Amino acid sequence: MSKSVKALADVEALLPHILKRQNIARYEDGCVLIGDRANYPFEKSFVRCQSVEDVAVAIETMVTQGVGPWVSAVHAMAMRAEQLGSETAAHQLAGLETAKTRLAQTRPTNTLIRYRLEDVFGVAKMALDSGQDTTAAILTRITELLDQMYGYYARRARFGADLLADGDGVLTMCFAETSFVLCLALAKRDGKILTAYVPETRPYLQGARLTAPSLHEIGIDVKLICDNMPAALMAEGRIQKYMTAADLITMDGHVVNKVGTFQNAITAQHHNIPYYAFAWGCDRNKPDRASIEIEHRDPADIRACRGVATTTDNIGAIYPAFDITPPELVTGVITRHGVLSPFSLKEGFE
Numbered sequence: 001m002s003k004s005v006k007a008l009a010d011v012e013a014l015l016p017h018i019l020k021r022q023n024i025a026r027y028e029d030g031c032v033l034i035g036d037r038a039n040y041p042f043e044k045s046f047v048r049c050q051s052v053e054d055v056a057v058a059i060e061t062m063v064t065q066g067v068g069p070w071v072s073a074v075h076a077m078a079m080r081a082e083q084l085g086s087e088t089a090a091h092q093l094a095g096l097e098t099a100k101t102r103l104a105q106t107r108p109t110n111t112l113i114r115y116r117l118e119d120v121f122g123v124a125k126m127a128l129d130s131g132q133d134t135t136a137a138i139l140t141r142i143t144e145l146l147d148q149m150y151g152y153y154a155r156r157a158r159f160g161a162d163l164l165a166d167g168d169g170v171l172t173m174c175f176a177e178t179s180f181v182l183c184l185a186l187a188k189r190d191g192k193i194l195t196a197y198v199p200e201t202r203p204y205l206q207g208a209r210l211t212a213p214s215l216h217e218i219g220i221d222v223k224l225i226c227d228n229m230p231a232a233l234m235a236e237g238r239i240q241k242y243m244t245a246a247d248l249i250t251m252d253g254h255v256v257n258k259v260g261t262f263q264n265a266i267t268a269q270h271h272n273i274p275y276y277a278f279a280w281g282c283d284r285n286k287p288d289r290a291s292i293e294i295e296h297r298d299p300a301d302i303r304a305c306r307g308v309a310t311t312t313d314n315i316g317a318i319y320p321a322f323d324i325t326p327p328e329l330v331t332g333v334i335t336r337h338g339v340l341s342p343f344s345l346k347e348g349f350e
Helices: 003-013 052-060 068-083 089-104 112-130 134-161 177-189 206-217 230-235 261-270 299-303 342-348
Strands: 025-028 031-035 046-049 169-171 195-199 221-225 241-244 255-258 275-278 322-325 332-335 338-340
Touching (some): 031 052, 046 068, 068 134, 134 275, 134 332, 177 206, 230 261, 255 261
Parallel strands (some): 169 195
Antiparallel strands (some): 255 322, 332 338
């Protein structure tokens, strides 16, 4: 086993069930299997998708989230390539472009899905031009992307773990995915005793269903809290660090993440608590906050919780899925290059 392969295996060994790559999404027996996060942790199951539309609907209905949408989408491209295998090269390319367009529409705010889809589409085009197996070429590229992704996770997690002190209380928001979870796992392995404070994250309860069980699984002391409790806990001195993921960061350092992130950042600054966001980088096609499209989801989700009504149907509701935290509230962005100022991200990635 090469050192790089062993390192990736070591990373995955530290992760909980939901974050192991085979449990996010994979292509198997002509179908895309997507780890069903909508029913986790009560069930550990997969949604079986037989078409691009099946995958798109699964993404839109929150079967998966975080990196799950792009991982599911690129596997859908492999599935579609195999389905089109008997067509002419021109028809295959047209079919893959249609699939790419539909899948990209599922996540208007998080633009990483577009970059990944364009990547595997380019690989498919080169395979068609050279007469190679398009499905095999896409699947090989997916493996390369995932290997790179988990390697970057490890680097970001190490930088994040070094920011934590023994005894820290760490607030997060939503499900900050692998970099954050691995960061706490590495800090624990370093001998640091930590407590994670996890807001439930209404209305889908990602914090309650995904983050808290994942941290508990790897042996982190975790306290589940309601979304309106962070300020009270900060005032009590329970929280020393605030860490989240970032669905998108603009070139000028605005952090887009699950709605609720911004208000916690304001509160953290008031209590002199540093806020760090884990990120793959900044989006060069998003220069500033004016360029961000915030996804709004079904207001009916606000009137219920896990299928149980919390008010009457005639009550109005609004559901912005993300919010925007300005760079002046962000202490640092944890990237594969190190912990960078949100004001210097552009230079850090040049």
